[in-house]
Every structure is written in structure tokens, then in C-alpha cells.
Amino acid sequence: EAGVAQSPRYKIIEKRQSVAFWCNPISGHATLYWYQQILGQGPKLLIQFQNNGVVDDSQLPKDRFSAERLKGVDSTLKIQPAKLEDSAVYLCASSKPAGLSTDTQYFGPGTRLTVL
Amino acid sequence: AQSVAQPEDQVNVAEGNPLTVKCTYSVSGNPYLFWYVQYPNRGLQFLLKYITGDNLVKGSYGFEAEFNKSQTSFHLKKPSALVSDSALYFCAVSTTGSNYQLIWGAGTKLIIKP
Numbered sequence: 279e280a281g282v283a284q285s286p287r288y289k290i291i292e293k294r295q296s297v298a299f300w301c302n303p304i305s306g307h308a309t310l311y312w313y314q315q316i317l318g319q320g321p322k323l324l325i326q327f328q329n330n331g332v333v334d335d336s337q338l339p340k341d342r343f344s345a346e347r348l349k350g351v352d353s354t355l356k357i358q359p360a361k362l363e364d365s366a367v368y369l370c371a372s373s374k375p376a377g378l379s380t381d382t383q384y385f386g387p388g389t390r391l392t393v394l
Numbered sequence: 395a396q397s398v399a400q401p402e403d404q405v406n407v408a409e410g411n412p413l414t415v416k417c418t419y420s421v422s423g424n425p426y427l428f429w430y431v432q433y434p435n436r437g438l439q440f441l442l443k444y445i446t447g448d449n450l451v452k453g454s455y456g457f458e459a460e461f462n463k464s465q466t467s468f469h470l471k472k473p474s475a476l477v478s479d480s481a482l483y484f485c486a487v488s489t490t491g492s493n494y495q496l497i498w499g500a501g502t503k504l505i506i507k508p
Binding site (some may be wrong): 284 | 400426428430435436437438439440443454484486488494495498499500
């Protein structure tokens with residue numbers, strides 16, 4: 279079974295530029311998560327999708343971050359404009375359709391963003 | 395407030411010795427507990443989880459964890475450490491009180507010395 283795919287793996291941009299990250303979840307996984315992980319910290323949930331609907335985006339900085347999951351499969355996370363403090367690893371995860379608290383989340387390799 | 399604590403930033407163990415990485419939690423409702431491992435420049439890999447039943451849970455790569463309800467702990471253990479176990483370990487909990495979302499600890503760096 280293929281895992282969660284993410285691209286690009288690394289991205290370096292100047293502040294105020296825009297950037298987009300792509301995620302392809304495990305086949306059949308209806309729930310998709312985007313996390314931000316700052317060095318030395320645990321992951322912070324940015325947004326959770328169930329199919330193509332948003333379940334929770336309460337911690338997404340909506341003035342600069344946006345995310346979409348068209349057709350309930352792939353997802354894109356965008357930052358526009360980027361700030362220095364956005365430097366982090368952006369992780370995508372997916373879980374089975376049950377959407378229960380016992381579901382295991384499976385993570386992609388992440389995208390390391392550096393904002394200069 | 396619901397939280398997960400990993401009291402040790404770093405744990406050092408000699409190869410071949412047993413290892414323990416500690417995790418305690420504070421949640422309302424039944425806890426569902428997870429351990430993940432992160433190798434450098436890699437995403438998080440699932441190790442094991444406790445949902446219900448036997449308090450001792452066995453997972454990948456020879457790891458196990460023991461759920462202790464009275465001490466609200468879920469420590470990760472391995473009988474004999476390998477150098478390749480060196481990585482960052484995260485404990486996480488989900489519960490009805492967190493809307494089933496994972497609440498993460500800050501991580502513990504495990505260093506296994508030859």
C-alpha cells in the first residue's frame with residue numbers, strides 16, 4: 279500500500295512570496311490533516327478535512343494560509359504572503375473513513391519550508 | 395485543559411540496555427494513546443496505540459507501551475535498545491474532549507550509544 283505523498287520535499291522562498299504544498303493521501307482515506315511542525319516542537323494541526331469538507335480550521339491563519347481538497351482526494355496548502363515565522367515542516371496525514379478517535383493517522387514525509 | 399507531557403527532552407541509553415520514554419496525559423473522557431517516531435528529515439511513523447483492553451500494547455520494531463490509568467501514563471519501552479532506535483519520539487492522545495483530534499507532546503530525543 280502506497281503511503282502519503284507530499285511535494286515538494288524542500289522549499290526556500292523570500293518573505294512575502296507565496297508557496298504551495300501538495301498532498302496525496304493513502305487511497306481510501308477520507309480524512310486528511312495538515313500540520314505545522316516547528317523545530318523542537320510537536321505538530322500543530324492547521325486544518326482537517328473529511329472528504330472535501332472542512333472539519334476544523336480553527337488554528338489556520340486565514341489571513342495568509344488557505345487549503346483546499348478538491349474531489350475529496352488530493353489537497354493543496356498555500357501560504358501567501360509568507361513570513362519568517364512560517365519556516366517549519368508542513369506535514370500531511372490521512373486516516374480511514376471511520377473518523378473515530380481510535381483512527382491511526384499516517385503521515386507523509388513532510389515539506390521543509392525556509393523563509394528568508 | 396487537555397495536555398500531554400513528555401518530561402524528558404532527551405534520553406540517553408547504551409546499546410543493548412532497556413529503554414523507557416515517558417509520557418503522561420491529562421484529558422477529560424477516555425484517552426486513546428499513540429506513540430510516533432520521527433527520524434531526521436522524515437515524517438512521523440506510527441509505532442503503537444492503546445484503545446482499550448490489555449494495558450500492555452505491543453507495536454512496531456519491538457517497542458511496547460504500558461497504559462496506567464491511575465498514574466495517567468503511557469510510557470514507551472523496549473527491552474534491548476539498538477543504535478538505529480535513535481530518533482525523536484512523540485506521544486499523543488485523542489479523546490471525546492478534544493473532538494477526537496490528537497493532542498501532542500513536545501517530543502523526546504532518544505540517543506542510543508554504541
